[in-house]
Amino acid sequence: MHVDSPLERYQQTITQDGFVPDAAQQRAVARLQACHEALVSGADLPLGVYLWGPVGRGKTWLMDLFHASLTV
Secondary structure (H helix, E strand, O other): OOOOOHHHHHHHHHHHOOOOOOHHHHHHHHHHHHHHHHHHHOOOOOOOOOOOOOOOOOHHHHHHHHHHOOOO
């Protein structure tokens, strides 16, 4: 079964659900994607990603996308 990556899930939401693209979110998704790829490939464990910013910027939503893309 194919599980979408954080980047794929983000792009799908932007195109299909009408969310507005955001440059800061795109940078965060790129970091989450790199972390996802390292975890899935079994490469050296990534240091992780720390998201910070004002309320309402989508931090929790991005972390939910990331978590949903992993098999735990």
